[in-house]
């Protein structure tokens with residue numbers, strides 16, 4: 001075991017040097033050289049540089065060259081911010097949807113591809129020893145779209161937080177309401193908002209808006225937090241930039257709908273690098289007397 005670990009470590013150090021060289025030579029559009037196994041390398045989607053996969057994962061999927069925050073699955077996010085030993089909640093809630101053409105097949109494919117059963121995962125656990133309820137959306141599951149199951153899970157999580165007087169943290173990433181569920185998907189906006197209105201009389205709700213948070217999610221619970229945090233350069237907005245430009249017949253600034261732009265306008269309270277996020281959340285919980 002130790003031997004194979006050391007061997008892997010050696011290989012990675014060797015590849016690291018090769019990667020550095022490759023990036024320094026600015027062959028950033030070159031394909032991965034044959035001698036380096038493809039499954040050990042990732043390419044940053046922003047600066048296009050090559051990164052050793054193990055290093056990328058250890059860096060919380062953040063590019064060491066340009067600080068691009070890669071997208072995380074719900075499980076990766078939970079592992080990243082929570083202490084070991086969390087419990088998944090509301091897994092028994094099943095689909096209730098309209099008979100939209102091909103929806104069932106699409107849903108099955110999303111389940112198979114991601115290994116998840118919906119676009120949100122709700123857990124009960126601890127962050128730095130502080131008990132809390134956490135919901136994490138997953139952009140890899142049908143673009144994190146919100147249908148009836150997603151809305152129901154989030155609503156039940158909020159209600160549980162209200163009953164048990166626990167802090168609530170929601171990580172959002174979504175393309176919006178799930179169109180295949182028609183008006184049912186839009187109901188989820190009102191349902192989650194109503195549950196939050198009740199919760200917020202006595203509890204602390206922190207929303208962490210991650211790339212991308214748009215549509216019905218941004219127009220409901222993502223915008224209703226006591227404290228709103230975002231990750232660097234995350235896309236946050238309701239309608240797409242081009243749609244707005246065409247409607248108002250004006251050119252919008254380049255940084256429009258980025259976390260930095262929204263921080264400047266007061267829509268979000270702080271931007272936190274992913275590596276600091278767990279510490280930031282724990283500090284905020286302690287400041288509000290949660291132990």
Ligand SMILES: [Zn+2]
Nearest residue numbers: 044047063066
């Ligand atoms: Zn990069």
